[in-house]
Amino acid sequence: WTDTRRRTFPQNFLFGAASSAYQVEGAWNEDGKGESIWDRFSHEHPEKIADGRNGDVASDSYHLWRRDVEMLRELGVDFYRFSISWPRVLPTGFPSSINEAGFKYYDNLIDELLKYDIQPMVTLYHFDLTQELEDLGGWTNPLSVSWFEDYAKIVFKRYAEKVKFWITINQPNTICMEGYGSDLMAPGVNVKDVGAYECVKNVLLAHAKAYRLYEKEFKKEHEGNVGIGVAVNWFESLDHNNTVNKEAADRARAFEFGIYLHPIFSKEGDFPPIIRTIVDKKSQEQGFKTSRLPKLSYEEIKLLRGSADYLGMNHYTTFLVQHSEEKFESPSVEDDRNTIYTQGPEWTSGKSSWLKSAPYGLYKACVHLNLNYDYPPIIITEHGWSTDKGLGDQSRVNNIRAYLGALLLAMEDGTQVKGYTVWSLLDNVEWTAGTSERFGLYEVDFESETKERTARLSALVYKHIIESRVVEDGWSPSSLKIEITKKKDEKNNNYKGEL
Numbered sequence: 001w002t003d004t005r006r007r008t009f010p011q012n013f014l015f016g017a018a019s020s021a022y023q024v025e026g027a028w029n030e031d032g033k034g035e036s037i038w039d040r041f042s043h044e045h046p047e048k049i050a051d052g053r054n055g056d057v058a059s060d061s062y063h064l065w066r067r068d069v070e071m072l073r074e075l076g077v078d079f080y081r082f083s084i085s086w087p088r089v090l091p092t093g094f095p096s097s098i099n100e101a102g103f104k105y106y107d108n109l110i111d112e113l114l115k116y117d118i119q120p121m122v123t124l125y126h127f128d129l130t131q132e133l134e135d136l137g138g139w140t141n142p143l144s145v146s147w148f149e150d151y152a153k154i155v156f157k158r159y160a161e162k163v164k165f166w167i168t169i170n171q172p173n174t175i176c177m178e179g180y181g182s183d184l185m186a187p188g189v190n191v192k193d194v195g196a197y198e199c200v201k202n203v204l205l206a207h208a209k210a211y212r213l214y215e216k217e218f219k220k221e222h223e224g225n226v227g228i229g230v231a232v233n234w235f236e237s238l239d240h241n242n243t244v245n246k247e248a249a250d251r252a253r254a255f256e257f258g259i260y261l262h263p264i265f266s267k268e269g270d271f272p273p274i275i276r277t278i279v280d281k282k283s284q285e286q287g288f289k290t291s292r293l294p295k296l297s298y299e300e301i302k303l304l305r306g307s308a309d310y311l312g313m314n315h316y317t318t319f320l321v322q323h324s325e326e327k328f329e330s331p332s333v334e335d336d337r338n339t340i341y342t343q344g345p346e347w348t349s350g351k352s353s354w355l356k357s358a359p360y361g362l363y364k365a366c367v368h369l370n371l372n373y374d375y376p377p378i379i380i381t382e383h384g385w386s387t388d389k390g391l392g393d394q395s396r397v398n399n400i401r402a403y404l405g406a407l408l409l410a411m412e413d414g415t416q417v418k419g420y421t422v423w424s425l426l427d428n429v430e431w432t433a434g435t436s437e438r439f440g441l442y443e444v445d446f447e448s449e450t451k452e453r454t455a456r457l458s459a460l461v462y463k464h465i466i467e468s469r470v471v472e473d474g475w476s477p478s479s480l481k482i483e484i485t486k487k488k489d490e491k492n493n494n495y496k497g498e499l
């Protein structure tokens, strides 16, 4: 960390910015869009949304997509990561009803991006299941695997020619542990014992089926890359001489991300042995006839193993882990994991309660992935920082610079990182935090009718990093005015999506 040599991002390294449908689009019931679980959750529980601002209007990107693309051009990014709202294009979730008007919105957005040589990186699922599918059990229903595959097929068919980067599913841990294993996120059904693990199995298989479908029917002709987005924050023992806490950190890593990565990226496949042992043993003691962690069959293990062209790594922060002496509700995933998390009191805090800056954690997470999964190709599909309103976001600038510095070190030591994505292009609805936590390079004036977007300091700094391909701590812009500087023909418009 004291080695401050100037390091450079390679010419083929890709820089991008991200958003997701529910968080930015608004237009929650326009032009035939179906109801999503976030529409239902936020309407039935307005008290759960910190400042009362939900995704009904959000950043209004459904109407302001031209301005969004203009912002991406101002930044000079190589790609834009956004998600397709399943309920906007298939209002019930099933292929029996296709909403052309919903698809038209994505046609326009994708065409506008390509017009300016910005690659679309499409997430098929970013937390917004249709309510109709949720009423059938959502991701706890094994049929969800084929519901997702059917949806993926329709979207692949429509966009395979234009989209070279795909993320099947964003953050299975959030979907399953927070959406089903608690009531923190939609649908908030709180089935901590069995349902959360059923969800894990179904979400993983849904991902793998979509991957195999692309591989079989689209890959040869269109040469795109399909990955999965996993939250890989760093978890390490609070104290390194304490075996009990070191074992707790092993459990934390396995439950937080190993359970999703091991089946896809390890040589042997299947769930991590440490989780299998813990949950099987506890289930037996608790009187279950079979383990609460479902089995994967031989065929399922094979389907999953190797089902990603790259790992989409969402990394924000680090947690310090201790074994828990306190009793959790049992049976539950928390009880199975049996850990307590804290964070370094000296680490700088973002606006979100869980977000502290510890860039060394990104480096360590990369080393861990390399050792456990043999240097997988990685795209950082999310990294970001939350602040209050305001354009002078020096803390975001410091955070992005520090984490990009750590990333350069990890790359120098062999990590195969192909790209980096800031979360987020613009302020948006941060789920139950509403708009009280701002993640945008661009500020959105949520009070205005027009949802005015204005570049923050971080937007100018990120633009400079992309142009110069180095992280210069001393650089600052002469004003907050941002302009489009890159001409279309200066960019590589023959891009095929090679990693």
Ligand SMILES: CCCCCCCCCCCCC/C=C/[C@@H](O)[C@@H](N)CO[C@@H]1O[C@H](CO)[C@H](O)[C@H](O)[C@H]1O
Pocket (backbone or CB within 6 Å): 020, 023, 170, 171, 174, 231, 233, 314, 316, 341, 342, 343, 353, 354, 382, 423, 430, 431, 439
């Ligand atoms: C003083 C000690 C405090 C310790 C607190 C420990 C409590 C642990 C609670 C865990 C809370 C979750 C933490 C991690 C969250 C992120 O990985 C997660 N938010 C990333 O998801 C993406 O986040 C973006 C910005 O938050 C955005 O919302 C995007 O849609 C998500 O994919």
